[in-house]
Amino acid sequence: MDIEAKLKEMGLTLPNPPQPVAAYVPAVQVGELLFLSGTTCYEDGEFLYTGRVGAELTIEQGYAAAQQTALNLLSVIKATLGSLDLVGRMVKLNGYVNSAPDFDRQPEVINGASELLVELYGERGKHARTAIGVSDLPAHIPVEIELIVQVNS
Amino acid sequence: MDIEAKLKEMGLTLPNPPQPVAAYVPAVQVGELLFLSGTTCYEDGEFLYTGRVGAELTIEQGYAAAQQTALNLLSVIKATLGSLDLVGRMVKLNGYVNSAPDFDRQPEVINGASELLVELYGERGKHARTAIGVSDLPAHIPVEIELIVQVNS
Amino acid sequence: MDIEAKLKEMGLTLPNPPQPVAAYVPAVQVGELLFLSGTTCYEDGEFLYTGRVGAELTIEQGYAAAQQTALNLLSVIKATLGSLDLVGRMVKLNGYVNSAPDFDRQPEVINGASELLVELYGERGKHARTAIGVSDLPAHIPVEIELIVQVNS
Numbered sequence: 001m002d003i004e005a006k007l008k009e010m011g012l013t014l015p016n017p018p019q020p021v022a023a024y025v026p027a028v029q030v031g032e033l034l035f036l037s038g039t040t041c042y043e044d045g046e047f048l049y050t051g052r053v054g055a056e057l058t059i060e061q062g063y064a065a066a067q068q069t070a071l072n073l074l075s076v077i078k079a080t081l082g083s084l085d086l087v088g089r090m091v092k093l094n095g096y097v098n099s100a101p102d103f104d105r106q107p108e109v110i111n112g113a114s115e116l117l118v119e120l121y122g123e124r125g126k127h128a129r130t131a132i133g134v135s136d137l138p139a140h141i142p143v144e145i146e147l148i149v150q151v152n153s
Numbered sequence: 154m155d156i157e158a159k160l161k162e163m164g165l166t167l168p169n170p171p172q173p174v175a176a177y178v179p180a181v182q183v184g185e186l187l188f189l190s191g192t193t194c195y196e197d198g199e200f201l202y203t204g205r206v207g208a209e210l211t212i213e214q215g216y217a218a219a220q221q222t223a224l225n226l227l228s229v230i231k232a233t234l235g236s237l238d239l240v241g242r243m244v245k246l247n248g249y250v251n252s253a254p255d256f257d258r259q260p261e262v263i264n265g266a267s268e269l270l271v272e273l274y275g276e277r278g279k280h281a282r283t284a285i286g287v288s289d290l291p292a293h294i295p296v297e298i299e300l301i302v303q304v305n306s
Numbered sequence: 307m308d309i310e311a312k313l314k315e316m317g318l319t320l321p322n323p324p325q326p327v328a329a330y331v332p333a334v335q336v337g338e339l340l341f342l343s344g345t346t347c348y349e350d351g352e353f354l355y356t357g358r359v360g361a362e363l364t365i366e367q368g369y370a371a372a373q374q375t376a377l378n379l380l381s382v383i384k385a386t387l388g389s390l391d392l393v394g395r396m397v398k399l400n401g402y403v404n405s406a407p408d409f410d411r412q413p414e415v416i417n418g419a420s421e422l423l424v425e426l427y428g429e430r431g432k433h434a435r436t437a438i439g440v441s442d443l444p445a446h447i448p449v450e451i452e453l454i455v456q457v458n459s
Binding site: 173174175176179181188189190287288289291299 | 339397398405407408410411412413414416421424432433434435437438439440456
């Protein structure tokens, strides 16, 4: 089954690719590596949530924000490559969590993105990862996630 | 017109490349990818500014610090490759902004670097990007920026 | 002398490779680049330290945590490649330091990792680097370090 069909079967919808809010582009490819810009939980041009996980937001909301962010990353991949099926491997994901002081459960938040990629792509979806807490993010978004993808040639 | 001539025409000067302050090197190339160390707003061996954007510094000062940081990154590229004209593509820029609590306009700060790269290199200067806020940076610098560059062969 | 023998001569021991605590894998290789997940100062399944450098921990403890983290990164390299001798070059290291407010000496902390890599690998160990301060990290660990390695073919 192709990846978009699988997404639909999971009841998830690919959003429109996010438009950069500043002087950069959504993705740049060099050889077989596609570098995606950090993005967040856009949904229909709004943010699904804003605020810090552990303060204004629960872990569950942070997880949902990370999942929505992964959908936005997938929409960038599709817009760049033409198809989600051209992903050879999800290589490296970095997740930055807008964290309340003393909030230390960033991995559970970023799992919202990681688990979606693995569920969709299986072995090809298993990626290296870094998850850290930060004191604030642009527009008080709860998560920002960037991704490196290997493209099939 | 070559890139250094364009810089001069813009009234900007390439600084001396920053010397790492610890156990690392300014850049490492693997194949066509050049990975640059995180650097900051050095100017004649001093920092252009120190402090947090949104507290000790304004957004305009943060923007100027990011532009100066981009000049330092360019000086590393020249020292490594021999010429700024050997850049095939600016690939990925990560900008860390030393942010006051609740400061959330990091993209406007990092634009100081991004807009310079695009103005200098045109299409080749358009890069993927991540901008985040952090609670502090080495020596209280306002920004730290790292870059991945594709080198023409 | 091979790298593991050199480690032993330095009185250091390669730990068991850390097991990811969430939905990701320790490392992914694409071509000659090996991307390692962010990891920390595991020692026999415990953390060598937890807490913020500049508050609960001294710089010396942060340095020791970064060195232990480098040993864990090396254990992942060995588990992935089969031998530490297959490293062509340490390319890029990013170090995130769990920092007390106003703590700005992150480079001295991350040197605990960088100096070990250079001592072990000499010229091949010299890497590009970014060191930043963050407000918190998963499980209150003091440092999180990720690494890109060039693999000999």
